Amino acid sequence: MTGHGASPQREMRRRNLSRVLHAVAEQGPCSRAAVAARLGLTRTAVSTLVEELLRGGLLTEQGTTPPGGAGGGPGRPGTALALTDAGPCGLGAEIGVDHLAVCAVDPRGQVRTRARLESDGRGSAPELVLTRLRTLVDEVAQQARGLGLRPVRLAVAVPGLVARGTTTVVRAPNLGWSDTDIASALADPGERGTIETPPLVEALPLLVDNEANLGALAELWLGSGRVPRDFVHVSAEVGIGAAVVLSGELLRGARGFAGELGHVPVRPDGPRCGCGGRGCLEQYAGEVALLRAAGLRTDGARDDALTALAERAGAGDTRARDALEEAGTALGVALAGTVNLLDPRAVVLGGALARFATWLLPALERELRERTAAPGVPPALVISGLGAEGPLLGAAHAAVRVVLDDPLSYLG
């Protein structure tokens, strides 16, 4: 984040500019005095920092401070500071098993434009999927520019393992990808490239991360205090992943492969799993297992099948409800082990599973209650308000937050 050999003065400035931006982000529109009070800095120091952020277009001034707020800083009484909605933006992208999605988020955290494309990830070569993604990203970037925004970074959520600190998808079983470098594929459409090279994507710094990780960060950043700073976030699309957040920090693991909840053994002698193990959670609560147990087809459109499952469960269909109860039990067993190992304050059910919470929760809660070893109440079970949107929003927010964390990367 910080350059080598940067002067201590510049580092201090970088840090203080970032603190001012985060203070405004957390408080909403507020006066210079309120920022100074929150950060424990002098009004003079805050005014200097604010001037730089106003000049650079990261802050704007609004007419008046909100009622009850403290007065404005010296020289500008009555004005409130707000994050800009017309400067930089982050682009988030999601590579799903059956779709691609891209959106642009401004520094206020608002989604300003988005696009989605049905795309069969399993039946297409990675190069083709990434060429489609490149086109979609460029489309959203053009729209964002039309709104006066400048894309500063692209973050991509993938349903697979990403080697820590790289842009390489080491393995994405539900896409059939292995060792796919997103950066080079996005930069170079390769032999399939019949589309004119859009220059934008190549110029943008790229961040690639696992969808469960980005979904968890979205909960942390957008959960509005519903989610504590120590939690396990369960994310499901076709596979089941998870992310662990401790003291507000994502636990990535030594190689970046932490969070493979879907491959926690539930019944050691259970059905063979694609990972080489047996009886993994995915064999009981993964989408294919769930649909099959409910007597639904697994070879058609995912959304149709999941909607049918929700409808049957809602109508009281025994087979559908039994399948969901069995999945909830398996989730509870795997999560009880997770809770006993990690002692989080909450378990957040996100991704595609969130919509089935009604039928999953009773069994899940029972297992957690019975199997939590520590005294006191087991961790809270929270249903994600973001659901399947989490990874895409997390990606876009991760991209735009770079500006808040390191304003000099934008201001120069």
Place this chain on the structure above:
Amino acid sequence: MTGHGASPQREMRRRNLSRVLHAVAEQGPCSRAAVAARLGLTRTAVSTLVEELLRGGLLTEQGTTPPGGAGGGPGRPGTALALTDAGPCGLGAEIGVDHLAVCAVDPRGQVRTRARLESDGRGSAPELVLTRLRTLVDEVAQQARGLGLRPVRLAVAVPGLVARGTTTVVRAPNLGWSDTDIASALADPGERGTIETPPLVEALPLLVDNEANLGALAELWLGSGRVPRDFVHVSAEVGIGAAVVLSGELLRGARGFAGELGHVPVRPDGPRCGCGGRGCLEQYAGEVALLRAAGLRTDGARDDALTALAERAGAGDTRARDALEEAGTALGVALAGTVNLLDPRAVVLGGALARFATWLLPALERELRERTAAPGVPPALVISGLGAEGPLLGAAHAAVRVVLDDPLSYLG
């Protein structure tokens, strides 16, 4: 660690004194120039810090720098700096199910004196056990003083859950304790107190931690590079605990209850466990389960029973070997889930299980290999060199490291 309102100058001095001590601790006897080079400080700055540490008795000078070492600092050519072995010491204590142990460790990390007492923790009231411990601690403290050492802190390892940041054992099932505050019990022998109050224990700052946590820290601090900075440490006495170390930091969990590997479900419909769950790891690889499966008595002396198990396994006894293989399989299933969740670089087998490694490992390795979801080799399996000594050594080192981390707490 640092006082509120301390001046920035004092904080800087505290930090630099600590860096010098850690540099000498890591390098062994070395010159001022070597310390300066390692820390990127000037020789003059290092000399000032070193003088203060020499005056305060935390460093000593030895006759000559080691061959090949850099020259001495200004004014003292040829002398090498070493940590003192005659100043402060840390006291470590272990409350075992059938014994108590205490030792004193000097700043060089050497155990200088120790004592052990057979003590039936399950059959005695907590107050009685802690009165015994108080006497044993005082005995070791007197011995340490006789060696010219000054005890600065007591750290106690317990086989149970300790609420984060407190000295309270919330639950220790194998001792039968719950909500036992070690600090007040050590300070006040209560109505049972027929022993003269030893003043020392009351005056010492106290740290209480789970035995698996302290065993893991011992591996991290004393493992001589055999153990990476991301590992899961399995610790077994009567129960099975674990501790997770990520980037060299212990993962404690929101309430301090992380690491309950013994209660990770292995077979969800398995035997009922004391925690309220079913088929927990402890039901397959815990000491009682293991001895029972091997056809050995579980109501006699623990050491005798474990020695008998090792002898039978060594002699090729089928029942003993089958019991150990079954335990290794269960450990492998629970650890595979742990590895898939946390992606550590190594799994360290410590505590009482280390001596059975020969018979546990084949099954454990097989399960880990087959069930690790991430590509590449599964994490290394390392047998602890400290074995059952880990928690006691970890406690004593935790106590003495406070002086290295915060020298002003000793120097004033």
